[in-house]
């Protein structure tokens with residue numbers, strides 16, 4: 242499948258860019274919206290449909306996965322053309338990959354219900370919060386994962402502690418790696434920390450690669466390259 246900014250999401254052909262925005266009809270929902278690009282066959286997919294298709298794929302993929310490795314699940318999800326380089330779908334993806342690996346590693350959780358809950362919670366967390374609120378959505382997604390699998394509520398004791406501890410540990414690790422934002426780097430860091438946390442506190446052991454290699458740097462203008470531990 243074609244990935245990247247230059248390919249049409251409907252047919253895979255190259256995109257043509259306009260000097261001025263044109264009213265285009267979304268190939269999926271039919272809404273007419275301004276766009277700066279389409280393919281030669283006039284295909285255009287609006288942001289809302291783009292996000293929905295990406296998230297639906299995350300749900301379907303996780304439900305049928307047998308993987309115990311959250312990083313591997315994330316990397317495969319990230320290859321899908323409807324997942325952006327950066328974007329709030331990562332706020333769902335990190336938790337979904339963790340719930341799936343937890344389940345496949347023997348963790349007790351009703352997978353479908355947990356993934357649906359992850360989608361509901363992760364969808365509420367806006368983009369850009371890493372820089373604007375000081376709390377990266379990939380880190381919060383790992384906290385949501387712990388909250389969901391331990392059924393934490395604002396009134397629980399141990400699960401409440403775990404969920405908050407999880408988010409804070411993921412945030413500390415993400416902060417240490419430094420800005421600017423990269424949804425791939427932050428997702429890998431949060432998932433790595435969450436796998437370690439899960440082993441320490443819940444005794445469930447996921448598969449985790451010592452060496453994580455990211456090959457999305459080609460699509461990331463702000464990649465820290467040699468200063469990122471995942472730079473391929």
Ligand SMILES: [Zn+2]
Nearest residue numbers: 249252280284
């Ligand atoms: Zn097309």
Ligand SMILES: [Zn+2]
Nearest residue numbers: 267270287290
């Ligand atoms: Zn649409």
